[in-house]
Amino acid sequence: MTEPVLSVENLTVTYTVGAGTFFAVSDVSLEIEPGRVVGIVGETGCGKSTLAKAIPRLLPEPPATIGSGSIVFRGTDLVGVSRRQLPMVRGTGIGMIFQEPLNSLNPAFRVFDQIAESIRIRHYREMGWLKSFQGGDQPFDYSKPPDTTTVAGSLAKVIVPSGAAEEAVHDRLATRSQFREEVLSYLRLVRINDPETILNLYPHELSGGMRQRIMIAMALSEKPALLIADEPTSALDVTIQAQVLTLMKELIDEVHAAILFISHDLGVIAETADEVGVMYAGRIVEYGPVAEVFRDPRHPYTKMLLRAAPAHYKEDGPLSTIPGSVPNLSRPPPGCRFHPRCALARAVCRGETPPLAPVDANAPADSRHIHRSACYFMGEVASLP
Amino acid sequence: MGRNPGDLVLFIGKRLLQLIPVLLGVIVLTFVCTHLKLVGLCNAVYPHASPEVINACNAKYGAPLLTQFVQYITTLFQGNWGASPLGTPVYPAIAADLPATIELVLAALFLMIVIGIPLGVIAAQYSGRWADHLVRIFYLSGWATPTYLGAVIAAVFIGPALGLPSGGEYSTVVPPFPQYTHMSVVDAIIALNFPYTIDALEHLILPASVLAFINMGIATRMTRASMLEVLPLDYVRSARMKGLGEFWVMYKHALRNALITTTTVLGVTAGGLLAGTVVVEEVFDWPGIGQYAYDAVGGGGSTANFDGAIAVVIIFAIGVVVANLIADIMYGVLDPRVEWR
Numbered sequence: 065m066t067e068p069v070l071s072v073e074n075l076t077v078t079y080t081v082g083a084g085t086f087f088a089v090s091d092v093s094l095e096i097e098p099g100r101v102v103g104i105v106g107e108t109g110c111g112k113s114t115l116a117k118a119i120p121r122l123l124p125e126p127p128a129t130i131g132s133g134s135i136v137f138r139g140t141d142l143v144g145v146s147r148r149q150l151p152m153v154r155g156t157g158i159g160m161i162f163q164e165p166l167n168s169l170n171p172a173f174r175v176f177d178q179i180a181e182s183i184r185i186r187h188y189r190e191m192g193w194l195k196s197f198q199g200g201d202q203p204f205d206y207s208k209p210p211d212t213t214t215v216a217g218s219l220a221k222v223i224v225p226s227g228a229a230e231e232a233v234h235d236r237l238a239t240r241s242q243f244r245e246e247v248l249s250y251l252r253l254v255r256i257n258d259p260e261t262i263l264n265l266y267p268h269e270l271s272g273g274m275r276q277r278i279m280i281a282m283a284l285s286e287k288p289a290l291l292i293a294d295e296p297t298s299a300l301d302v303t304i305q306a307q308v309l310t311l312m313k314e315l316i317d318e319v320h321a322a323i324l325f326i327s328h329d330l331g332v333i334a335e336t337a338d339e340v341g342v343m344y345a346g347r348i349v350e351y352g353p354v355a356e357v358f359r360d361p362r363h364p365y366t367k368m369l370l371r372a373a374p375a376h377y378k379e380d381g382p383l384s385t386i387p388g389s390v391p392n393l394s395r396p397p398p399g400c401r402f403h404p405r406c407a408l409a410r411a412v413c414r415g416e417t418p419p420l421a422p423v424d425a426n427a428p429a430d431s432r433h434i435h436r437s438a439c440y441f442m443g444e445v446a447s448l449p
Numbered sequence: 450m451g452r453n454p455g456d457l458v459l460f461i462g463k464r465l466l467q468l469i470p471v472l473l474g475v476i477v478l479t480f481v482c483t484h485l486k487l488v489g490l491c492n493a494v495y496p497h498a499s500p501e502v503i504n505a506c507n508a509k510y511g512a513p514l515l516t517q518f519v520q521y522i523t524t525l526f527q528g529n530w531g532a533s534p535l536g537t538p539v540y541p542a543i544a545a546d547l548p549a550t551i552e553l554v555l556a557a558l559f560l561m562i563v564i565g566i567p568l569g570v571i572a573a574q575y576s577g578r579w580a581d582h583l584v585r586i587f588y589l590s591g592w593a594t595p596t597y598l599g600a601v602i603a604a605v606f607i608g609p610a611l612g613l614p615s616g617g618e619y620s621t622v623v624p625p626f627p628q629y630t631h632m633s634v635v636d637a638i639i640a641l642n643f644p645y646t647i648d649a650l651e652h653l654i655l656p657a658s659v660l661a662f663i664n665m666g667i668a669t670r671m672t673r674a675s676m677l678e679v680l681p682l683d684y685v686r687s688a689r690m691k692g693l694g695e696f697w698v699m700y701k702h703a704l705r706n707a708l709i710t711t712t713t714v715l716g717v718t719a720g721g722l723l724a725g726t727v728v729v730e731e732v733f734d735w736p737g738i739g740q741y742a743y744d745a746v747g748g749g750g751s752t753a754n755f756d757g758a759i760a761v762v763i764i765f766a767i768g769v770v771v772a773n774l775i776a777d778i779m780y781g782v783l784d785p786r787v788e789w790r
Binding site for chain 2: 170266
């Protein structure tokens with residue numbers, strides 16, 4: 065297996081608000097290799113968005129604190145990176161697509177300027193005009209020409225097939241029209257039919273779906289090694305959602321970046337991700353290949369979540385729900401955080417936190433990519449209704 | 450859509466039409482205020498004047514108020530701004546003094562923009578920390594300082610301490626070059642006289658700083674408040690996520706949107722700036738219409754000059770309206786969602 069682009073180990077993120085401390089993310093570990101899509105699914109408030117923003121260190125600190133753990137991105141632990149160096153990791157290193165396309169574009173600038181700014185940041189870093197990240201033992205070197213064996217290299221080949229923009233970078237002097245052409249190429253990449261017109265528009269003149277496409281184009285134009293999509297379709301109308309999702313799926317096939325896809329929608333995750341992590345109350349309770357997890361869930365929460373998905377409501381009558389409510393994360397229940405709502409809960413669940421253990425007892429315990437569940441009674445989950 | 454150049458012309462035209470009722474109101478108010486109690490008071494106002502002056506004064510101010518007003522407004526529409534009771538015409542004096550005031554006000558506005566706005570950004574960036582508190586102490590003390598006190602302190606203590614001159618436009622009464630524009634720095638630059646340019650700037654910096662310090666508070670405060678509103682927004686986060694440094698996130702993406710409010714407020718401060726010139730110009734012996742206005746209302750024992758006072762008020766009113774018009778145009782320039790109408 066190739067080196068992971070991102071490897072998160074035992075990450076814990078807390079929010080300190082007033083006198084209370086909220087454990088938003090507890091002990092989360094995951095790895096993403098180039099070209100792989102890891103989905104994180106969970107209900108509102110389970111910490112999945114906090115996890116997404118913690119990785120590029122985008123959370124305001126304070127109130128957020130990264131309590132323990134590491135976020136190793138291409139060999140560098142981002143937890144130890146200084147505030148001043150953080151911008152060097154973002155953009156060309158880690159790109160992000162946000163949930164709210166309506167407000168994520170600056171209302172004062174035209175589409176052209178916003179995408180052009182991203183491309184310029186990448187050009188400057190490639191040319192060494194802007195300081196690149198030098199924090200770790202494996203520094204990012206943007207000055208080297210794209211090399212097909214690296215993630216950035218394969219991305220460069222895939223995203224700009226015309227080669228015009230690549231040459232511009234090599235020549236170190238992009239002419240105006242070449243530059244404009246590069247901006248246009250990203251608008252075409254996100255399937256915008258009339259890019260020439262869109263370029264000159266302001267965000268408020270665009271629809272929500274269009275704005276989300278621009279956001280995607282903006283993130284991709286920096287050729288990030290890791291792309292984090294934080295509920296990219298959730299704020300859109302259902303029809304637009306489907307369009308953007310189709311686009312995302314197509315782009316996932318084209319772009320060989322490592323992708324972290326956050327969603328509360330099981331269907332979206334099933335369609336896009338290779339592996340899925342199910343989050344509950346700040347912890348990953350089940351992890352594994354998407355098909356396996358969804359076909360044969362081994363955690364009671366996953367099972368109940370799948371049952372509660374609206375796809376079933378016609379056959380089963382009223383929508384099934386999970387009894388109880390999400391725990392208050394300032395005082396999470398001891399032991400397994402799901403035990404107050406769980407039909408299988410016993411004394412041990414109240415006392416001890418179950419580890420994320422392989423479902424198949426014969427599998428190597430240290431593998432990150434096999435089906436694992438954090439439940440002492442994972443064998444009995446299938447017996448649940 | 451309301452964003453075409455034609456719409457802008459229409460917008461400016463409409464706003465300038467609104468100037469007419471504003472000016473009429475201003476003229477009536479000032480006229481009444483200056484003339485109401487004057488009937489039969491020429492002797493009291495000019496106790497040591499010669500009989501000719503008293504007679505001229507009585508002839509002018511003895512008539513009923515309405516008659517005087519009709520007479521004044523008629524001459525005004527003929528392009529005649531009137532004359533002082535001693536016969537000195539108003540117009541040439543104002544025409545010679547106005548550029549100096551414009552120079553002073555623009556210099557103060559420049560300082561307000563290049564110092565006041567970044568201070569607001571810094572305060573918002575470090576909100577609740579010591580930098581924020583320092584900035585707030587700074588602008589609140591400016592806000593709380595009466596103009597005359599600030600001007601006198603600057604002229605008597607700060608100026609000498611910094612080795613800055615505290616009076617006039619140049620170190621010599623008449624500079625050795627023609628004064629085409631009557632703006633001290635501009636004239637020195639036109640004459641390519643480098644020492645005099647420095648000299649003029651040294652004379653300008655203190656009165657402009659006083660005016661700016663006293664009027665800056667609102668700009669800093671509004672910048673700070675709207676930056677605090679803008680900073681948590683999603684597009685600021687997007688800008689960070691692009692890999693932009695904090696400086697560009699602040700001064701390009703956030704400030705660009707925060708400035709929309711600040712610009713409007715800067716238009717409103719025009720009134721304060723112009724009013725401030727009356728005291729500041731008098732203290733710093735700056736030959737502008739502020740000083741003219743001070744003399745016109747009898748300040749410093751000079752002879753009262755009511756036509757001159759009304760003329761200054763008219764000019765200040767035009768200044769305030771035009772400043773706000775510029776602010777409104779800038780509002781549309783900064784925010785593409787605004788339509789001019």
